[in-house]
Amino acid sequence: MQHWKQYGGLTALFATFLAAGYWGFTATGGALPWAKRSAKTLQRGVQEGGGSLVNLGRGIIVAGPIRKGGMMVEFGGIVALLAALGVGLYIYVDRYGGLNDEQPTG
């Protein structure tokens, strides 16, 4: 398919969704974290609100229930475990071409 059709379709999709996103952003209170936005909106309905779309000063933070609940170690542990398992399996499969019959997959 011609490139302009592909990228034209992608651009139209993105433009439509970004417009919907901006409406949703303002209609649900503006610059609020998702959990607060969700609770507030579902209790009080849509309310106009402002604030910047991007707030780099806030940085990237771990979700509140984990951060405030003192479970950062558990979070890190699960991520490390899943990552090690996935990478280990990937390397094993890539190197040896798959699991053999003596090691059923499930």
Next chain:
Amino acid sequence: MAHIHLGEGSFPLWALILWTLIGTGLIGAIVYRVRKGGIKTHQIALAGIGAAASFAVFQLNIPVWGGIHMNLTGLVGILAGPLLGSLIALVVNIFSAALGHGAVGLLGANTLVNASEAIVAYYAFKTLLGMDWDVFPASASAATLGLSAGAVLMGVIIVVSGVNGSALPRGDLTIAVAGLVGLNLGVAVIEGLLTGFIVQFLASVRPDLIGLADRDSKEEPTGVTA
């Protein structure tokens, strides 16, 4: 991306039962298909990596659109397929709920939401590739469409269930939820772009991972036993 963050007890009991039963049915059907049809071993490895990436990014709030988190479920669906993608959605939601991110009672509903993202993204990607699209626009569009499907399903689940303690009549609740869904569509663009770049990169270095070339190995579908 789409994820119901309401606390325990937010949904009426009948809704909890309904979504849990539907979620259980979906996972049951998937497990049955996996056991019957088998899966390739490299997909299991990809699923492990996908679960790790999805879980990690699930917990990270990025300072865009007020503060949102991504799921990478579109990417997971494209890489691991609809079956393993749905199982990854279940695993990620269980771990997240165990850490307090998302209610345990909403595991069924949230699994449905995230599984739908992976499933729609996978089939949209395959369809667009079949229409001779390039990898980047196909994967970015597919992930965006998948995530939007999850966002809409999230909205439908909330509106159908109703929210305990909310004084909003159903009509106002629908408008309020539409705002949340709309915001998710905007976020889907960001995640769709990210997914497009990742899949494009993988297609250039390991096209076999996304089914664009035969794997240079001897492996066959292994089936799943026990």
